[in-house]
Amino acid sequence: MREITPDVLGDIALGAAILGTGGGGDPHIGRLLAEESLREYGPVRLTPLDELPPDAAVLPVALMGAPTVMVEKLPSIEEIGLAARTLADYLGRELTHIACAEAGGVNSLIPVAAAAQLGLPLVDADGMGRAFPEIQMTLPTLYDVRATPMAIADEKGNRAVLDTVDNRWAERLARSATVDMGCSASISSYAMTGQQAREALVPGTLSLCAELGRLVRDARAEHTDPVDAVVSRLTGRRLFTGKVVDVSRRTVTGFARGDARLAGTDAHSGTELLLRFQNEHLVAERDGTVLVSVPDLICVLENDSGEAVTTESLRYGQRVAVIAAPADPRWHSPAGLEVAGPRYFGYDIDPVRATQ
């Protein structure tokens, strides 16, 4: 894929919801914003990571806030572009490329809208290879790329630039500003040179989203199993097939945490799977044994359609397949695990890998 045109957005949205691992927000709004932007400003060129010039000036952009707010107070294309422009001004640099901070959920498509509005190419890569809930949870953090200076903008035109002592502080202060801005804001963060981006980003993730979407769509049309198609493309495995029998949620320090219990059907009849989530799915357990944990991907798909089910829309009675897929291997380094391993999320366990 060398160009993003309106006809590929549906596939990207479908695939991004899968890489969202239950979080990342409903890509629908991102898709509509990207569609409007492409209609207004024309297609967006996609630059493969290995073709990125080393001296390129790359800015990842994203929306920060609550998905429930995003579907009510709709973000605008201008607001998304404004964060990137504000940061470029602050840095005193001419931007050359826009990038995705995360490949899962709504934030895979928001940068498309920004790139179209700013007339810049988009890098076919992202900072996570999936979705994670906090700003410092990116691979660039592991390469000592700083999350700040970071620009944050809202729909009213309010802008702020944060310059913090580390990436955790960036997360904390940006979160407060986001809440004051109405719990939905656009951010631009992790300014990088092309050289840094080539080292730190996960290559090909936008193409991967589009490919996953197309695989699911094709499987449905050909009446083959879309879940199998996703598992095979992600070189993952099917953990469980079952039905949601209980979902309990609670809010802890601003995040929606919860557990979902699934009763097995078909080959898993008679067994139960427990999913623990904080926006994203973090741990899958069967009979007290952890089958897979972060940083690897745990995705819940509707059994028939292959459509991703977000943790917010998990509901009693849904028939789902739970799959596990490996994260970018760098997440399993000691530094990676410190940022996004199970212990960071409060689970006192060693990570269990999808391929284990």
Next chain:
Amino acid sequence: MRIGIDVGGTNTDAVLLDEARVLAAVKVNTTEDVTSGIVSAIDGLQRQHAFDPAGVQAVMIGTTHFINALVEARRLAPTAAVRLSLPAGRSLPPMVSWPERLVDAVAGRSYLCHGGHEFDGRHISDLDEDELRKAADDMGRAGTRSVAITSVFSPVNHEFEQRAAELIAAELPDVAISLSHEIGRIGLLERENATIINAALRELAAGIVDGLAQSVTGAGITAPLYLSQNDGTLMDVDFARRYPVATFASGPTNSMRGAAVLSGLDTCAVVDVGGTTSDVGVLNQGFPREATTAVSVAGIRTNFRMPDVLSIGIGGGSLVQGEPAEVAVGPESVGYQLTSRALVFGGDTLTATDIAVAAGRAEIGDADRVRHLAPALVRAAMERIAADATDAVERMRTSAEPLPVVAVGGGSMLLPDEMFEPGDVRRPEHYAVANAIGAAIAQIGGEVDRVYAIEPGQRDSVVDEAKQEALDRAVAAGASPSTVEIVDFDEVPIPYLPGNATRIRAKAVGDLQLGR
């Protein structure tokens, strides 16, 4: 006694019930004007089981009229959408992803104005009254006859929607106004879409509801008239005039609820076989399972409560084509022309109905006209139908547990006697009028869907408050207080917000209080 009537695209079904006992049941053709079909259905009931019109306590009508009007894009009022959101929401204006045909059909105009709330109740911006007056002035000149007003987070706080309605009504006293917080849930575009659809149907609704009321009073019945809603509950005629969109999915809901009563099963799969399609749904504790995702109606994404229904292109009028080895049934159909085009009625088109007659499963029309059909073709077509219907039910099941299947609708003789185990397909008595029975037994509901800020230790009292409000709303709408109960409750914390903001949905339902 009560009368239930279901006005479908092809047939109007009516039943006379004494409690749950069916005293009379009739099926007549739906007429262009709707009302004369209802008059002849009520006459039919009278002929089958003479009754005193004054003894009828309530009349419940389910109609697909409004959804059909939208799908066919006919008789929609020139409509304007007003969104109170600026400076937010500019990039995705009202009707942004609508099919162009429907935007044209409602002569859709949109006005983005200042207003709206943040998640925590702050104003995004204050209402600009001059801006709204100017918009009203523009609407007046453009011939707008119905207005849909949507404000950001209005399910949490609807003050702006109400104030905007007052301002517009002052300028344009003759237009109908629909407010989004009364129609949909959180999710601005979907709620706004449902509100615009509602607004576009307001004029048609007034006419249809008047016609329905006249046809009932014309039969000497003085009892109150109700229309059934998507969730299987009832609304009175004034409500129907204001919220036609709430009738959209009442057809499948009524047939499922009717199937539950007729079969005595409150947890089952229901297959309703009509002329063109079969609808498959699942009943849980007597109520249809609701779709959890946004539902598209005529290509428009909405978020009001709809039953989770899978439609397949098999019905009594389905065309049967090809050789036995690869016979195709549907999705093309002769539809309402069944009685002139099917072989058994002297026509020249091989339909699923002809196959059922040839297989000895139905006695309709002239069986001699299908005697020439090859037994292998008849068998293959019946097997094709059985396989497709079984697959649809399988897709709707949510567990491997056996789920009994109830077959209803005029075309249900097409279905096999078993799908997953011997004899699990039930065809209850009066199966052909299940939807009219579903309308007749509908209940009254009340609902709350709001974001609450829950102070520490206050969760229980907030939950109680929300549930009580749903109960009160059901009683206010006419439910008998002794029967009303909470049937659905959902609590979802909103991430990243301080103060434990939690979205709570509660729904209460009770029996209609008769003879108030």
